[in-house]
Amino acid sequence: MTIDAVIVDAVRTGSGRGKPGGALSGVHPADVLSQTLSALLARNDFDPALIDDVIAGCVSQTGEQALNIARTAALRAGLPESVPGTSVDRQCGSSQQAAHFAAQGVIAGAYDIVVACGVESMSRIPMGASSQGQDPTVGPLSDRYPDGLVNQGVSAELIAAKWGLDRATLDEYAARSHRLADEAHTAGRFERELIPITLPDGSVHRVDETLRASTTAEGLGGLKPSFARPEHDERFPQINWSITPGNSSPLTDAASAVLIMSATKAAELGLTPRARFHSFAVTGSDPLYMLTGVIPATRKVLERSGLRIDEIDTYEVNEAFAPVPLCWEKELDTDPKKLNPSGGAISLGHALGASGTRLLTTMIGNLEHTGGRYGLQTMCEGGGMANATIIERL
Numbered sequence: 001m002t003i004d005a006v007i008v009d010a011v012r013t014g015s016g017r018g019k020p021g022g023a024l025s026g027v028h029p030a031d032v033l034s035q036t037l038s039a040l041l042a043r044n045d046f047d048p049a050l051i052d053d054v055i056a057g058c059v060s061q062t063g064e065q066a067l068n069i070a071r072t073a074a075l076r077a078g079l080p081e082s083v084p085g086t087s088v089d090r091q092c093g094s095s096q097q098a099a100h101f102a103a104q105g106v107i108a109g110a111y112d113i114v115v116a117c118g119v120e121s122m123s124r125i126p127m128g129a130s131s132q133g134q135d136p137t138v139g140p141l142s143d144r145y146p147d148g149l150v151n152q153g154v155s156a157e158l159i160a161a162k163w164g165l166d167r168a169t170l171d172e173y174a175a176r177s178h179r180l181a182d183e184a185h186t187a188g189r190f191e192r193e194l195i196p197i198t199l200p201d202g203s204v205h206r207v208d209e210t211l212r213a214s215t216t217a218e219g220l221g222g223l224k225p226s227f228a229r230p231e232h233d234e235r236f237p238q239i240n241w242s243i244t245p246g247n248s249s250p251l252t253d254a255a256s257a258v259l260i261m262s263a264t265k266a267a268e269l270g271l272t273p274r275a276r277f278h279s280f281a282v283t284g285s286d287p288l289y290m291l292t293g294v295i296p297a298t299r300k301v302l303e304r305s306g307l308r309i310d311e312i313d314t315y316e317v318n319e320a321f322a323p324v325p326l327c328w329e330k331e332l333d334t335d336p337k338k339l340n341p342s343g344g345a346i347s348l349g350h351a352l353g354a355s356g357t358r359l360l361t362t363m364i365g366n367l368e369h370t371g372g373r374y375g376l377q378t379m380c381e382g383g384g385m386a387n388a389t390i391i392e393r394l
Contacts (some may be wrong), residue, residue, distance in 0.1 A: 004263040006273035007391065008359035011195045011257055015210045015349030018122030018251030023205045024197060025123035025253060029065050032197060033119040034076035036255040039195035041077070042117065044259060046269045050110040054085035055102050057094025057118030058353035061087060064128040078199060084199025088352075090282075090350045091382035092320060094118055095256065096356025096389060102260045103277040109235035112265045113296070118354035127352070128175035129253065131326075145287065151383060156248070156291045156321035157239045162289070163327040167242040170322040171220040171301045174247040174346050177319060178215035181208065189342060189369055193361045208325070210349035222248035247322040252349030256357040275364050276373065278390040279305035285384040291324050291385030294378040295331045301388035309334055312390070313372025316359040318364035318379045319344035328378070341366055355379065360389070367393040 002132055012034055016024030024032055033056065038218060041048055056070035090097040095118025102114035141149065150158070160170065184190055185208070213364030224243040229236075244383040266273050281301035285293035294317055302309060315338050317325040329339055342348075342362055363375040378388040 001318050003107050003109060005106035005260055005277045006263045006266055006394065007275045007364065008259040008261060008266055008271050008273050009040060009044055010259070010274070010364050011256050011356070012193050012358045012361045013197050014194055014206050014255065015208045015351065016123070016205065016253035017209050018253050018351070020123060022123045023209045025122065026200050026293040027197065029070045029119050030069055030076055031125060032121065033069065033117060033251065033255045035197050036195060036257045036356055037073060037077040037115065039258055040257045043092035046271065049080045049082055051079065051083045051113050051115060051302050053102070054079070054115045054117065055082060055098040056085065056087050056353070057096070057098045057356055058087050059089055059091055059120060060092055060125045060127065060130045060352070061089060061169060065121065065125050068221055072302065073119070090385065090387065092318065092350070092352055093379035093381045093385065093387040094353045096360065096377065096379050096387045097282070099258055099260065099360060100280050100387065100389065104280065105357055106260060110238065114260040116255055117255065118357050119255040120351040120353040122251040122351060123253050128199055135225070149287050152290065152320065154236070155288065156243045156251060156323050157227060158236065158289055159291055159323040159327050160242050161238040161240065163323065163330055165323050165326050167221070167240065168217065168246040169326065170242055171217040172246035173322045173326055175217040176213050177340065177343045177346040178212055181211050181347035182339060184280055185211065189365060192278055200368035208348050209240045211347045218354050220310065224293050231361070233313065243321055245274070247346065249350030251321050251352040254349055254351035254354045256354045257362055258357050258360055273394050274332070275367070275391045275393050276359065278392045281388040282313055282388055285386060287384035290382060291320060291380040292327060292375060292385040293384060294324060294328045294380050294388070295386035297378050298328065298332060298376065301390055305390050307374065307390065312374045312376045313370060314341060314363060315339050316363045316367045316375065318345070318350070318355060318359060318375040319346040320350060320380055322346065322386045323379035324380050340354035356387070363391065363392070
């Protein structure tokens with residue numbers, strides 16, 4: 001018998017700037033996630049003791065995010081001690097992978113109900129804090145890659161050069177992200193997905209602090225490149241150094257969570273599913289061009305699904321850097337109006353471990369808003385990997 005894994009509900013926090021003074025910087029990351037779990041469960045009437053597992057994406061699993069933050073947050077949220085939790089690191093795709101593991105567990109018959117979620121507090125746990133000072137350009141892979149690898153910013157520069165994406169194109173795309181996200185906020189399209197986070201002073205945060213509605217391509221044009229190397233560095237003569245803080249995703253604090261169960265269990269509990277998982281894929285790619293994995297991952301998930309790209313109604317391609325969705329769009333020859341129609345990580349933030357389920361949450365809302373049937377989500381990931389997911393709105 002085929003078991004459908006369905007999404008009953010999906011929520012996210014508003015983004016906070018991932019630096020001291022950001023809206024969520026005063027909240028322990030386990031508390032950000034626990035409040036998100038509590039909000040998700042409060043919206044759905046069933047006994048939480050029925051949850052088989054809580055699977056959380058988190059990239060920097062050190063300091064306050066160490067010691068299995070999934071379990072810590074579940075206990076902090078008041079879930080019964082019988083509910084276990086585990087934490088996943090597949091870099092930026094961590095919570096998308098958490099959703100894959102959850103849904104695949106349901107399809108396999110190992111789970112009835114699972115929460116897939118993610119969190120990252122980049123203000124309290126700086127990006128790379130768990131790497132213990134490892135330099136991506138040297139180390140244990142130096143024999144295989146004797147010329148050395150690069151950080152993600154330089155990888156984004158290489159992608160821009162390879163696909164002929166100039167600075168003006170990148171900045172215009174970044175401005176589009178802010179414009180579309182502002183339109184979605186103004187129209188109330190995020191109301192269902194946003195949940196409140198109570199801050200230490202008793203106030204509530206429920207907006208995207210990273211969104212700048214006044215952003216223009218002209219304004220972004222005045223920013224200096226972030227990763228420019230000395231002129232004598234001749235390894236990458238093709239690079240024009242166009243990646244700036246304006247056309248990259250900002251450091252972000254946030255959490256998100258998705259309630260996943262079998263269609264049978266949802267019916268038994270009287271819960272109405274919003275979507276079902278259709279197809280999954282994960283792939284590796286060139287670690288030098290590490291952000292291009294979204295292209296083969298998309299092709300792989302389409303092949304597995306039996307669907308054509310033009311049958312998909314909305315695409316969520318994570319905006320880690322502007323060249324990523326733009327090179328994906330060029331390679332797949334897609335309808336630009338379907339790409340990140342409510343903005344993306346450049347405007348809504350990229351809280352690493354939380355981004356996978358954040359994109360999934362927003363994609364469900366986009367499908368419900370437009371009446372579309374299929375949504376495709378894909379995330380580039382550090383080290384040269386990518387996840388891809390297709391869901392079907394119910």
